[in-house]
Structures are given as structure tokens and as C-alpha cells.
Amino acid sequence: MSRYSLGFGARQPWASLASLLALALCLVASPASAARYTVIDLATLDEGATVVVRGVNAGGTAVGGGRVGGARRGLLFTQAGLQAVDGVDGSDYSIVFDINDLGAVVGGSNAPSAARAFLRTRSGAARELAPLPGDTASTAFGINNHQQATGVSSGPGGERAVLWSADGSVAVLPGVAGQGSRARALNDRGDVVGAADDGAGLRAVVWRGGGPALQLGALPGRATSEAVAVNARGDIVGYSSDTTGARRATLWNAAGDIVDLGALPGGEFSQALGISNAGHIVGSSTSSLGSRACLWTPGEGLQDLNSLIAASSSVLTHATGINRAGVIVAFGHEAVSHDAQEEHGHDDTHELPVRVFLLVPSGARP
Helix, strand or coil: CCCCCCCCCCCCCCCCHHHHHHHHHHHHHCHHHHHCCCEEEEEEECCCCCCCEECCCCCCCCEEEECCEEEEEEEECCCCCCCCEECCCCCEEEEEECCCCCCCEEEEEECCCEEEEEECCCCCCEEECCCCCCEEEEEEECCCCCCCEEEEEECCCCEEEEEECCCEEEECCCCCCEEEEEEEEEECCCCCEEEEEEECEEEEEEEEECCCECCEEEEECCEEEEEEEEECCCEEEEEECCCCCCEEEEEECCCCCEEEECCCCCCCEEEEEEECCCCEEEECCCCCCCEEEEEEEEEEEEEEEHHHECCEEEEEEEEEEECCCCCCCEECCCCCCCCHHCCCCCCCCCCCCCEEEEEEEEECCC
């Protein structure tokens, strides 16, 4: 999880009142009558370990990875409970990065000799997604409904973006002049998005239908960029970064425009992590209250997702996926007052248990 500072310094006479007010703003997001999403609690994962949450598919299942029973495992987050996902045979470590509407998942795991990508169908059948000839390792980050997968192959020549066909054969995606490339996601028509290193840093790229890499550019004043998700019509989201590494959520729409999605009030850092076919975008932004999960829609702009749910004891910090019905997967943690943080001698929340949620639009089915 990302760490963030809540920005409280030395205690002042009015600190206790200010802390209570800030906590109230976190907990009372909006009246229940105004809630636009029903929140479904999917899982709570141990603190102190990096957690990955991705998805969500048309059936309301999200995926990721975390520590379960002392081992790092790939995970399915379902309404029926948490399910572990094994990688290739003999693996002691696995992580799932994407799931399609048929329930097939892709990810990466530790094989006996090196890290290898894998694909596992809903029935449980699994196969390794091999790296390019001469390479030693692979990881799959995206899968579409045609069972095509995309990710990276790495070896002596560095990291290269690849596409695996439905039969498991692998092909390199044409690169740009530079030092390497990575593929992060793809849609059903075969548009693959990611980034390529041109020697000066990462640049967001798209391979439309497996064709040559097209650089997408970055927001004005930003030095680098990366694309992480694409919808059915070819709208692409990700982030642009300045020379310090600070990110700004970015949309490259199908019309060719580059759109700054902004940040929440009081925030400077934001990133887009998912986009629906309707053009609704989810991600994360810093704010005056810390890191918050956010939603961007064409009509209403950027909103804190915590303001669109009923009052809760939890804070949503990241929204990582949204499906065609507008169902969102997000994660966060229990709200912590500034006074409690000062008492424990730290000002971040990365050691709190991670809670994973499904947000279902009012009137919709998960």
C-alpha cells in the first residue's frame, strides 16, 4: 500500500478539537439517504504486508495477492469468501493481476527456476505462460475475454512487452527506440497499453491491435507517463509524473485528447487505475485528509468515493477497478484519529489491516 502523511505536527491546545473534526469528516461521508453505492465487505488482510487488489469482472469478482496463512498467495475476492489461487506447479509464491468475465485469471508465480507468468481458467486448469526464447522470466498483467494475455518477458536484454495468444504462444510487442517496454492491460479488440523506456524515462504507449507502439505523450510539464488500463472503445488511463516522481491521473481518450483528471482538494498526487466502458474512471488521490479512493465521471468530475457511501468506520484509500455495470473494487482501512497516530508515534497507516470492498451502484446487482 502507499504510505501517506496526515500532516499533523506538534500538539497544540486546539489539536484535540481539530482531530475530532477531521475524524468526523472521515467517518460521516454522507447521509445514508444520499449514498450512491452499497458497500459489500469482501475481505480483511493482515497488516504489514504489501497487498495487491485488481479487477473487477462482470461477475463482481476481484483478484490480487496477499499473505494468507504465512504464505504469499494469489487471491480471488468473492462475495462467497476469499479463495487462494496457486500459480505454476511447485510455486511457493503467487499473485493474480487480472480476471476476465469468464473467470480466467493471470498473474505471476515463483517457478523452481525463475518467476513465470500463468493463466488459470475458472475450472482450475492452469498453464505456464512462457517467456520469449532466450529470456528467463515472465509476468502476466492483463487478460481479455478471448483468453489473450499480456505482460512482460525479461532476461539478459531487459524487460519487453509481450502478448500471449489463446493457445499460449508468445510474441514480442514492437517497441520504440529505447531500453525496454512493459504491457499492463488489453481490451477485447486487442489494444494493449503500457509504457516504453526511451532512455529518458517511461512513456505511455498503446499497441492497437498488436501494431507498432504509439507514444501517448504526457500532461504539460510532466516528464514521464504510464498507461495502466483501457476500455472497449480505446479510452486509456494512467498517470503522468514530474521530475520528482509525483503522479497526476491522466486520460488519453479515443479522440486523441490528453486530459488532466486533477486531484482532490488539498491533494497534489493522483493516479487513475481503472476505466469502465462508459468512461467512468477510478483511482486514488491525496487530499487534505490523506489518501482517498476517487471516481471521475464526465458529468461530475473528480469525487471522493468516501462521500458517495453511507457513514462508515473505514476509509477507502484506493479504487483499483470498475466493470461495465459500474461496480467498483476498492480497499482501505479502519479510520484512525490524528491523536491515536501521535500516541503510537507514527503518522502513517501502512501497518493497519487492509480491508477490501465492493461498491455496487444503487439499483444495480453486484
